[in-house]
Amino acid sequence: MNAEKNDDNLVLKAECITKRFGGLVAVDKLNINVYDGQICALIGPNGSGKTTAINLITGIYNVDEGIIEFLGQPIQGLMPHSISWMGIARTFQNIRILGSQTVFENALLGKGYGNGGASIIHTVLNSASYRREVVASTKEVDEVLDFVGLSDLSNEKACNLPYGKQRILEIARALITKPKLLLLDEPAAGLNSQEIQDLTELVKKINKQGISILLIEHRMEVVGKLADWVFVINHGSKIAEGTFDVIKKNPVVIEAYLGRGGR
Ligand SMILES: Nc1ncnc2c1ncn2[C@@H]1O[C@H](COP(=O)(O)OP(=O)(O)OP(=O)(O)O)[C@@H](O)[C@H]1O
Numbered sequence: 734m735n736a737e738k739n740d741d742n743l744v745l746k747a748e749c750i751t752k753r754f755g756g757l758v759a760v761d762k763l764n765i766n767v768y769d770g771q772i773c774a775l776i777g778p779n780g781s782g783k784t785t786a787i788n789l790i791t792g793i794y795n796v797d798e799g800i801i802e803f804l805g806q807p808i809q810g811l812m813p814h815s816i817s818w819m820g821i822a823r824t825f826q827n828i829r830i831l832g833s834q835t836v837f838e839n840a841l842l843g844k845g846y847g848n849g850g851a852s853i854i855h856t857v858l859n860s861a862s863y864r865r866e867v868v869a870s871t872k873e874v875d876e877v878l879d880f881v882g883l884s885d886l887s888n889e890k891a892c893n894l895p896y897g898k899q900r901i902l903e904i905a906r907a908l909i910t911k912p913k914l915l916l917l918d919e920p921a922a923g924l925n926s927q928e929i930q931d932l933t934e935l936v937k938k939i940n941k942q943g944i945s946i947l948l949i950e951h952r953m954e955v956v957g958k959l960a961d962w963v964f965v966i967n968h969g970s971k972i973a974e975g976t977f978d979v980i981k982k983n984p985v986v987i988e989a990y991l992g993r994g995g996r
Pocket of ligand 1: 757759785786
C-alpha cells in the first residue's frame with residue numbers, strides 16, 4: 734500500500750533517537766517516519782542497531798536523546814505495556830512462544846492481563862465481568878487464528894508446529910492487541926521458501942487491514958516484495974532511505990551492506 738506522506742498521516746515519528754551502551758553508540762541520531770498504510774523495512778549489517786531501534790520504539794529501552802511519537806503522542810519513557818495498549822505490537826527475532834501451551838493459549842497471551850477491563854478482584858471472584866471478558870477474548874483469538882490460517886491447529890501444542898507456523902503464531906499473538914503499527918523483527922529468519930511465501934502473503938493481508946508495518950529483514954527478496962520504503966542503517970546511523978529499487982543501486986548501501994553482508 735502506498736501512503737501519502739504528510740504529518741496528518743504519520744503513524745510513527747522517531748526523531749534523532751540515540752541509545753548508548755557504555756561507550757558504544759548503538760543507535761545514533763536516527764530518524765524514522767512510518768506513514769499510515771505503509772510497509773517499511775529497516776535493513777543494515779549485523780550489529781548496526783536495528784533491534785535496538787525497535788526496542789526503543791517499544792519502550793524496552795529508554796532513548797538517551799531524541800523523541801518518539803506514535804499517532805502524534807510522545808511515547809518515549811512509557812512502559813512497554815502502555816505502548817502496546819496505545820497500538821504498537823511487535824514480534825521478536827528469537828521466537829518467544831510457550832511450547833507446552835496450545836496455539837490458542839499462546840495467542841491469548843497477547844491479550845495480557847486486564848486488557849479487556851476486568852480487574853484482578855473480578856478475575857479472582859470469577860465475576861460476570863470476568864466471564865464476559867473470557868468469552869470476548871475467546872472470540873477474538875478464534876478470529877485472529879482464522880485470519881492467520883491457524884484455526885485448525887488451535888488445540889495443538891505450539892512445540893508441535895513447524896517453525897514457519899510458530900513464527901505466524903507470534904504474529905497472531907501480536908495481532909490480538911489490535912495494533913495500528915506492527916513491528917516485525919526478522920520474520921523470515923529460518924524459514925524455507927514456501928514458508929517465506931506464506932509469510933509474505935500474510936504480511937500483505939495484515940497491511941490491507943490498515944495496519945502499518947515496520948520490519949527488520951535480512952532477506953532482500955522479502956524486502957523487495959513487501960517494502961514501500963526502506964531505511965538503511967550502519968553503525969546506528971541512517972545511511973540511506975528510499976524505495977527498494979533505488980536503495981539497492983545506492984553505492985553507499987552496496988558498500989556497507991548489500992555488497993558484502995546483505996543476503
Ligand atoms: N543490551 C545491550 N547491552 C550492550 N550492548 C548492546 C545491547 N543490545 C545491543 N547491544 C549492542 O548494540 C549494537 C547494535 O545491536 P543490535 O542488536 O541493535 O543490532 P542489529 O542491527 O539488530 O543486529 P542483527 O542484525 O545481528 O540482529 C551491537 O553492537 C550490540 O552488541
